[in-house]
Amino acid sequence: MTSETGTPQRHRVVVIGSGFGGLFSTQALKRADVDVTLIAKTTHHLFQPLLYQVATGILSEGEIAPSTRLVLRKQHNAEILLGSVTDIDLDARTVTSEAMAITRVTPFDSLIVAAGAKQSYFGNDHFAEYAPGMKTIDDALELRGRILGSFEQAEICTDDYERERLMTFVVVGAGPTGVELVGQIAELAHRTLHGSFRNIDSRNARIILLDGADDVLPVYGGKLSASAAKRLTKMGVEIHTGAMVTDVDRDGITIKKKDGSEKLIRCQCKVWSAGVQASKLGGILAEQSHAELDRAGRVHVNPDLSLPGHPNVFVVGDMMALDNLPGLAQVAMQGGTYVAKNIAEEAGGRPHHERKPFKYWDKGSMATISRFSAVAKVGRLELTGFIAWIIWLVIHLMYLVGFKSRLTTLMSWATTFFGRGRGQMTITVQQVLARSALGQLGNGKYAVLDVDAAKKLAQEEAERVLALERSHNGTRHHADGGFTDEGSGADAEEGPAEAAG
Template identity: 65%
Template sequence: MSHPGATATDRHKVVIIGSGFGGLNAAKTLKRTDVDIKLIAKTTHHLFQPLLYQVATGIISEGEIAPPTRLILRKQENAQVLLGEVTHVDLTNQTVDSVLLGHTYRTPYDSLIIAAGAGQSYFGNDHFAEFAPGMKSIDDALELRGRILGAFEQAERSSDPERRKKLLTFVVVGAGPTGVEMAGQIQELADQTLKGSFRHIDPTEAHVILLDAAPAVLPPMGEKLGLKAKARLEKMGVEIQLNAMVTDVDRNGITVKDKDGSIRRIESACKVWSAGVQASPLGHDLAAQSETEVDRAGRVKVNPDLSIPGHPNVFVVGDMAFVPGVPGMAQGAIQGGKYVAKIIQNEVAARAHGNMPKPREPFKYFDKGSMATVSKYNAVAQVGKLEFGGFIAWLAWLGLHLIYLVGFRTKVATLLSWAVTFLGRDRGQLTITEQQAYARTRLEQLEEIAASAQETEKAAS
């Protein structure tokens, strides 16, 4: 069925899939363009993903990094926000199918912008997700917060030294920016915020391990900054294990294969996965219908104008697009979304005046650099050929992320949360629920109960 409430017009129809950096910036750029925009996303919010680790470690609330998309665009009269998960794009008939609560809706388009992003990749071992959640959604962050704090709570009640040791061992898989930030914040949470708040355990004895199959920390940022980050983490007490490939993950720990081929075991109740990404499966859907291809991570190989071969009205931006020289970071999505929106803007205006649109200029990415926080008052930054770390890099990181947060209220709320955390040692978001801590376990139990009930019914009949 078509979307109820949608008003049929003769205007150019632009459908945007995804409410992340690429999709939202494309929609906002088209604000004053004579088009009808339908933004379809499987969540009702715009997620500022770079700060998810701060939600997971109790620094800020989820609302501060995930303002409602509908409210962001409420004054943009040519945009309609639709909730639903896109399951199929029909390139021949120019329609998009999305599903909401079991109902399938079909939305026609003249121009299509696909900015569906990427999820966590477990490199073919998806069963790891149950025991080592990733860091790609609000659900992931809240569950991790529950697991991290829940581990301390269980350790407080345990009289078994070996079990306490397992509960207080935290393993972060992946030494990229997210892994570095997560490991540093778990260590600070244990050493500063939780210090002195338990009677049976000492939180400062928590053992945080950061491991990666790569030979260096922060490989994309170069050897100099990687060594700076590594030195700072080790000074804080984080154990760095490199050239260590994870071969298995279960409820009680992980199995690791070292460079020399030896296999060892790390007992750990709480694991965090930040080792890889996998683009939306919509990439494979496009490849099956067109001449485009996808890489190993599922990213779509696009033309220089970010369109797909044979379909100049279909664009792919952000983490879903494979563009040489463009990293899978927020800036790539922001610039790509704005660039594609301007192409549509120019071509719609040209046709409205009976003119032929000008040839498209190829997309040019402007590298604004990359940054990663390591701890309170310490970060590393790379801006062009300039590399620096320490307090100045940390201030630059704070300022840059504050600028890109959407909405005045979210900026103020985040700034206040940062002040509470960074000027003292307290954190304002340490509330956890049983559902957050054990959601996947509960779902697994419900599935077992449902399966058992079905078997009982069959036996009775």
């Protein structure tokens, strides 16, 4: 273990997380008389609102996830440490992080916790093996492999019953992420891939959107929800609202309707976007400060975003619970900038009791449905269709980090939206198998993670598909292999989960 010692000459600020809250707070301290240490478990800053475009082949991961070191390389009062934070000691004012078997203890005078949130399966974490969420670059690349791989398997499958399952795509959660993703899967099937196969018609893909609420985009409601549902239906998306997911396995999803009836939807590719859970660091903070946590694990903070009893510790972004503020990028950006301003002024001598409460400026929310179609809500103003889509393009382009990312993203959008091509259609078996293989590596099944292990998993899936075909039509088929959408593993606790967007 290594430990940072010595008495620094300047106020020490530690920032946990390189998302919107962490990056914006760090950048806002650029000219402050402080030393900033940013600790993050990834080497990049992720523009999460566009993650679904990586999953559907529109953008590359580099366009929405620039290197944090390169973004901050000219900020000389900031250093970056790669590591996953395992402990925070508020009394000792230290943060413990681990990376590549190295443990590091970093002291702080002020702490900004912006560790974000992960996908929530409402107590059914074993669903993740079959229905990945979409919170990280790894998630998006895996989903791209599963989506495109399902079409590839359907092309070589000779059994109509199994082919129907392979060409059924289900997205759980009709919030902005789910709606944007299901819309792009529909465009992928009906526009981009049309005419690319010889044994299947990609337009025959069955695309389903599930949610436990009564409306699509329930946070918008009224006109905007109705407009989104109408557009998706026109694109061929089946919408099932009032549906609770009770089980997810290798072959499909079981849902329970409000009338008590249950239905199995046979599908190969399943995506979960139904809920979020704040970082476990919230529990560590709450235990030491006696702060309350909400149902999603977010920490209830003071009006100045500080932790109760600890005016030098701040929580921003998706980990913060205050005045029912939504989990939007703008909340994290504004919160990070606000906290940084207070730290800078107090490092110069201003007492902390003079802080003004945080005020969020609602710049609106929006979601794309398809190319040339979106919904947007700014205050009382509600927009749909092409105008809302143009606003969405401008806003998202403006908040991308770096000129190069903006330029390449604009070019990728032009190719996709005004043509039929998509520049990021490459997939590999490893992208699909990585989650299962790494899990088995952790369980000791494989001594090393190598190509042979991946091939073994792929062969097991191919044999399973053949067994299904034989049991259905009594004939024998031959296959050289194929893609897989799930790996093997033991299920954890069972129980119903509500598909809430």
